[in-house]
Amino acid sequence: MRVLGIEGTAWAASAALHDTERDETFIESDPYEPDSGGIHPREAAEHMSEAIPSVVETVLDHAEQTAEGDEAPIDAVAFSRGPGLGPCLRIVGTAARALAGALDVPLVGVNHMVAHLEIGRHESGFDSPVCLNASGANAHLLGYHNGRYRVLGETMDTGVGNAIDKFTRHVGWTHPGGPKVEQAAADGEYIDLPYTVKGMDFSFSGIMSAAKQAYDDGETVEDICFSLQEHVFGMLTEVAERALSLTGTDELVLGGGVGQNARLREMLASMCEERGAAFYAPDPRFLRDNAGMIAVLGAKMYAAGDTIEIEDSAIDPNYRPDQVPVTWRGAAESVARAVDADADVKGAEATVEFHDEEVVKRRLPKAYRHPELDARLRRERTVAEARLTSEARRAGVPTPLVRDIDRREATITLQRVGEMDLAATLDADAVASVGEHLAALHAAGIVHGDPTTRNVRVDGDRTFLIDFGLGFHTGHVEDHAMDLHVFEQSIEGTAAEPEPLLEAFEAGYAAAGDDEVLARLRSVESRGRYR
Ligand SMILES: C[C@@H](O)[C@H](NC(=O)OP(=O)(O)OC[C@H]1O[C@@H](n2cnc3c(N)ncnc32)[C@H](O)[C@@H]1O)C(=O)O
Ligand SMILES: Nc1ncnc2c1ncn2[C@@H]1O[C@H](COP(=O)(O)OP(=O)(O)OP(=O)(O)O)[C@@H](O)[C@H]1O
Numbered sequence: 211m212r213v214l215g216i217e218g219t220a221w222a223a224s225a226a227l228h229d230t231e232r233d234e235t236f237i238e239s240d241p242y243e244p245d246s247g248g249i250h251p252r253e254a255a256e257h258m259s260e261a262i263p264s265v266v267e268t269v270l271d272h273a274e275q276t277a278e279g280d281e282a283p284i285d286a287v288a289f290s291r292g293p294g295l296g297p298c299l300r301i302v303g304t305a306a307r308a309l310a311g312a313l314d315v316p317l318v319g320v321n322h323m324v325a326h327l328e329i330g331r332h333e334s335g336f337d338s339p340v341c342l343n344a345s346g347a348n349a350h351l352l353g354y355h356n357g358r359y360r361v362l363g364e365t366m367d368t369g370v371g372n373a374i375d376k377f378t379r380h381v382g383w384t385h386p387g388g389p390k391v392e393q394a395a396a397d398g399e400y401i402d403l404p405y406t407v408k409g410m411d412f413s414f415s416g417i418m419s420a421a422k423q424a425y426d427d428g429e430t431v432e433d434i435c436f437s438l439q440e441h442v443f444g445m446l447t448e449v450a451e452r453a454l455s456l457t458g459t460d461e462l463v464l465g466g467g468v469g470q471n472a473r474l475r476e477m478l479a480s481m482c483e484e485r486g487a488a489f490y491a492p493d494p495r496f497l498r499d500n501a502g503m504i505a506v507l508g509a510k511m512y513a514a515g516d517t518i519e520i521e522d523s524a525i526d527p528n529y530r531p532d533q534v535p536v537t538w539r540g541a542a543e544s545v546a547r548a549v550d551a552d553a554d555v556k557g558a559e560a561t562v563e564f565h566d567e568e569v570v571k572r573r574l575p576k577a578y579r580h581p582e583l584d585a586r587l588r589r590e591r592t593v594a595e596a597r598l599t600s601e602a603r604r605a606g607v608p609t610p611l612v613r614d615i616d617r618r619e620a621t622i623t624l625q626r627v628g629e630m631d632l633a634a635t636l637d638a639d640a641v642a643s644v645g646e647h648l649a650a651l652h653a654a655g656i657v658h659g660d661p662t663t664r665n666v667r668v669d670g671d672r673t674f675l676i677d678f679g680l681g682f683h684t685g686h687v688e689d690h691a692m693d694l695h696v697f698e699q700s701i702e703g704t705a706a707e708p709e710p711l712l713e714a715f716e717a718g719y720a721a722a723g724d725d726e727v728l729a730r731l732r733s734v735e736s737r738g739r740y741r
């Protein structure tokens with residue numbers, strides 16, 4: 211089967227031919243390069259209308275030349291329906307419809323972010339990996355579960371590439387900034403910058419303002435670029451590790467243009483090696499926006515009968531990966547769900563050693579992180595965990611007693627509580643009690659920071675909150691809403707039927723908590739989604 215793909219969501223005017231029998235992909239691309247500033251939607255769309263016809267022409271010629279015997283040069287046309295810039299998407303959509311009509315072949319509408327994921331799965335041969343998409347306009351973790359790609363974690367503000375590009379605009383460099391940051395980083399040294407991870411979500415606004423400020427204050431641009439990479443990619447690697455740990459998956463694939471960065475790939479490879487997981491990063495030609503990935507996924511969709519009629523083929527600038535019915539994969543392929551037996555466990559962050567009455571939790575150094583950042587995070591989190599675990603108990607929230615803390619070794623000894631993790635026994639009453647605990651915690655001005663189903667221990671009808679290492683003091687509604695969002699995401703990522711559990715949780719929170727927080731939760735949810 212031979213599928214022609216067209217891509218043009220933002221900057222890459224690209225066409226490709228994917229031949230499934232030969233497993234070959236021919237790609238022809240023409241990038242839009244702004245003279246100054248970032249991507250201007252109108253200029254980008256003008257570029258698309260000029261460049262798309264000629265890249266398509268080249269691929270059509272290639273298809274004619276390589277078709278053998280009575281083989282059809284093209285069996286279907288696939289195109290990026292979204293997400294992306296509306297004016298660009300419209301031009302690509304029109305071109306694809308016209309081409310499918312002229313060739314009299316079916317049309318396939320592809321989600322660009324799912325294509326970034328699927329190309330890694332295709333090339334690696336992995337069964338059911340977690341995927342980190344690190345692209346310009348997006349940054350998220352996806353895992354397949356019961357017919358959909360679930361968003362396990364995502365940026366709460368901008369995409370990772372856009373964040374980096376904004377910094378480089380501030381220092382007067384042309385678009386795209388990513389490769390220039392990578393080059394400058396080679397001559398830089400470490401400086402401290404903000405680091406923001408909340409469960410498996412993360413945000414870049416704090417670190418980006420700090421980076422601009424550091425530049426205005428006279429820090430060298432090389433040091434800032436080096437440190438940006440260490441912090442930003444450290445965050446992405448940490449959340450990728452959390453996703454592997456939470457789902458129990460041992461395969462990771464990388465997607466998106468920022469994946470071309472060698473330091474990011476090095477960190478992910480190191481993290482995976484340390485935990486015995488397999489890691490795959492596609493070639494750069496398949497990482498940056500390209501029509502090859504559209505043709506490859508288009509072929510899988512076409513083979514599954516997943517084509518669309520012209521009248522249903524409207525583009526969608528906000529098309530989310532979790533909206534896509536995954537027709538080309540079997541239901542049995544869901545990512546595993548980890549349920550721990552109480553043997554000694556290796557969490558995402560720490561190792562936990564069990565004794566009769568106590569557990570010893572050690573935050574071991576992470577080889578992927580810069581040593582200074584590593585030492586800082588291990589120290590800060592150990593201190594926060596010891597302090598907030600005790601403060602939460604004083605606020606009436608069940609938590610383990612803290613028996614001992616060794617700051618230098620980043621080790622805490624805690625009372626052993628509960629019989630199992632909430633993940634192993636997801637029932638509505640237990641989930642409702644977590645809602646009540648979080649409400650009490652928030653009323654005391656504390657957020658947990660990482661309230662997942664594995665950070666709750668269950669003992670009969672009692673539940674205990676553990677793992678306060680990402681917690682902090684705050685009275686902000688926004689921070690409280692993030693706690694609820696993180697918990698709900700962990701339910702959605704692991705429960706077969708999340709709806710009744712989410713309802714129970716919110717009812718538990720509403721009984722003791724602030725309505726404003728629940729209202730803000732709704733806006734956090736809509737905000738974190740792919741703009
Ligand atoms: C929706 C779609 O239009 C969008 N596409 C997109 O963002 O292009 P992509 O090719 O995946 O990524 C481009 C980004 O990738 C960054 N980038 C490229 N090379 C880089 C490098 N060596 N290091 C860091 N960032 C790099 C660029 O600075 C830019 O921000 C997306 O996938 O989010
Ligand atoms: N006080 C405790 N009593 C009983 N079990 C515990 C206790 N603390 C931790 N555990 C067990 O160890 C596991 C890992 O602990 P914890 O979440 O604190 O470590 P972590 O490395 O931060 O994990 P993650 O980052 O994956 O949440 C928990 O899911 C739980 O099963």
Ligand SMILES: [Fe+2]
Pocket residue numbers: 322326345346466467498499
């Ligand atoms: Fe992209």
